[in-house]
Amino acid sequence: MDLLAELRTRKILAIIRADSAERAVACVDTLVAAGITALEISLTTPGAVEAIAQVRDAHDPSILIGAGTVLTVGQADEVAAAGATFVVTPAITQGAHRAVTLGLPLLCGALTPTEVVAALDLGATAIKIFPAKVHGPSYLRELAAPLPHAPLIAVGGVDANTAPEYLAAGAVAVGVGSPLLGDAGTGGSLEALTTRAHTFRTTLNV
Numbered sequence: 752m753d754l755l756a757e758l759r760t761r762k763i764l765a766i767i768r769a770d771s772a773e774r775a776v777a778c779v780d781t782l783v784a785a786g787i788t789a790l791e792i793s794l795t796t797p798g799a800v801e802a803i804a805q806v807r808d809a810h811d812p813s814i815l816i817g818a819g820t821v822l823t824v825g826q827a828d829e830v831a832a833a834g835a836t837f838v839v840t841p842a843i844t845q846g847a848h849r850a851v852t853l854g855l856p857l858l859c860g861a862l863t864p865t866e867v868v869a870a871l872d873l874g875a876t877a878i879k880i881f882p883a884k885v886h887g888p889s890y891l892r893e894l895a896a897p898l899p900h901a902p903l904i905a906v907g908g909v910d911a912n913t914a915p916e917y918l919a920a921g922a923v924a925v926g927v928g929s930p931l932l933g934d935a936g937t938g939g940s941l942e943a944l945t946t947r948a949h950t951f952r953t954t955l956n957v
Contacts, residue, residue, distance in 0.1 A: 754837055754856040754876050755902055757815060758789060758924040762955045763914075764858075764904065765790040765948075766819060766928035769936035772798030772805070778932065779806045781941045783814055785948035786957075787931075789924075791817035791839050796936075800829045807834035817858070821846035831855055839879060839926075843870055851875075858904060858926075864894060867901055877902040879926060884908025888920035895921040911947075911954045918955070927951065 758764065765787050769775035775796050782790060792799050792806070799818070807816050817837040818830035827838060827849035838850035841860040850857045851874040859875035861867045867878050880891060883905040891903055905917035906926035914925045931951060935944040 752812075752836075754815070755923065758877065758902075758904070760957075761787075761789045761815075762918065762924050762957045763787055763789065763931075763951055764817075764906075764924055764926040765931055766793060766906070766926050767791065767796065767932065767936065768793045768928060769796045769802075770938070772796065772802035774936055774938065775799065775802040776805050776809075777941060778935050778944065779816070780809070781935070781944050782931075782948055783810060785945045786952055787948050788813065789815040789817075791819040791837075791926075793819035794822075794826055794830075795820050800833050803830060803835050804833040807836075821850065824849040827853060827855070837876070841879075841881060842866075843873060847873060847875070860906075864898065867894065867898060867903075871901060877904050877923060879904050879906045880922075881926075882907030883917065884913075888913065888916040888922075891917060891922055892920040911950050914951065914955055925955075 815836045818835040819839040821838045822844045827846040837856040839858045840847040856876040858879050859870035860879045860881045861870045902923045905922040909925045910930035
C-alpha cells in the first residue's frame, strides 16, 4: 500500500481525540460510514491502543487507521502490534525513529525547513506541517518552493473553508481535528459529526 498516493487521493486525514476508547471507536465508525477513510487515533485518548486494535479488526484493510501523537519507542511498538497502518508524530520523536525501524509509514511533524529536511532524512513518508494555522496556506507554498519533493500535510486549525487553500498551496492532504470532530469525541452528536464530514467531502470533492 502506497500511503502517500492514498492520502493524495483521499485528501482528508481525520484526527480523533476522544475521552474514551469507546467514544473514539464510535467517531471512527461514524466517519467511515460518512466516507472519510483515512483516520488517526491520537494516543492522548485513554485506551487509544485498544481502540486502534478494535477499529482495525472491524474495518476493511482499505480503511487507513493510524496512531497519532506517538512519542516513545514503547508507544510505537504498541501501535504496531495493534495493527496501525501508519504513525503520526508531532515532531522528530523517539517514536518516529522507531516507526521507521519497524517499517511503519511515518507522518512526521515539522515546521521549519530544517525540520522538514531532517524528517525526510529520517525516512518520513510525509511531513505534517504543524501548526499550519499559525502561518497559513502561503507558508506551505513558500516551503514547497525550495523543497518541491517534500510531501506536506497541513495540520492544525484547518477547517472546511481553508482546506482547499492548503491543497491549492501544495499540500498533498489536510489533517483535520476539532473543526471536523467538534464535540463528538466527548459525547457530542454523532449525527452532527456526519454532517461535518459531508461538508468537508463536498468542499474537497472527495
